[in-house]
């Protein structure tokens with residue numbers, strides 16, 4: 001019997017604060033970006049299991065190692081369905097890859113959900129999250145679960161590895177300017193860089209603990225709608241993240257422009273080594289002005305009221 005084609009639309013995320021320290025059990029805050037999404041479509045094929053993305057077309061199990069997380073997802077779902085029929089999986093839509101927008105978690109989640117529906121498996125939410133998180137572990141070496149939790153939520157996520165995601169209903173009353181440096185980040189490399197420093201230095205461990213505390217202070221400022229303090233905490237977090245060697249020249253240049261043009265605070269978001277940066281601004285006009293002044297350094301930008 002021919003199975004019905006199945007699709008799932010999953011959105012991206014940005015981490016507001018707590019990247020890296022979240023991997024070691026500290027708190028973090030992240031939000032979904034519904035403007036950026038990827039649609040995963042699963043359908044029957046006579047050939048080998050096939051993958052169709054903007055970057056790769058071909059048999060999935062011949063794809064390069066950076067698709068290993070997806071290979072695991074597809075194999076796991078086919079095993080769960082006891083299926084020997086092959087599928088063709090197509091990804092459409094756009095979330096810039098390796099920028100901190102959670103594209104790897106988005107495609108992993110989309111694939112689990114679309115295949116769950118395709119095979120009528122009715123997996124529980126925790127099974128779906130476990131498979132998505134395991135794919136993230138394969139992709140990043142060590143993953144907190146924050147990305148997977150945020151791409152599967154339609155609300156602001158307060159997250160801790162032990163407790164999982166909690167909904168934060170508050171608003172800061174500020175404008176976020178999210179800018180894409182156009183530089184590819186590399187989460188796996190960034191997470192490894194931090195881990196090596198933690199293995200070797202007490203000072204590095206203290207810095208990670210401070211980052212974790214900043215996330216809690218940021219949450220408190222957010223709830224109080226204290227955007228000035230939130231901005232200052234952003235700057236403090238950026239300083240610590242940069243001290244691990246995770247910022248780039250371009251990130252530093254964007255920080256100078258943002259702070260000289262009225263941003264309340266600035267930090268990169270996600271693993272670092274490139275990717276996206278966020279400026280907290282008092283209002284849209286300031287955000288637009290910073291984006292205009294940064295235009296020669298960025299490939300794109302988004303303005304979000306939070």
Ligand SMILES: C[C@@](O)(CCO)CC(=O)[O-]
Nearest residue numbers: 019020143144146270271
């Ligand atoms: C760097 C990191 O904290 C965020 C990557 O988007 C890694 C993780 O939480 O798994």
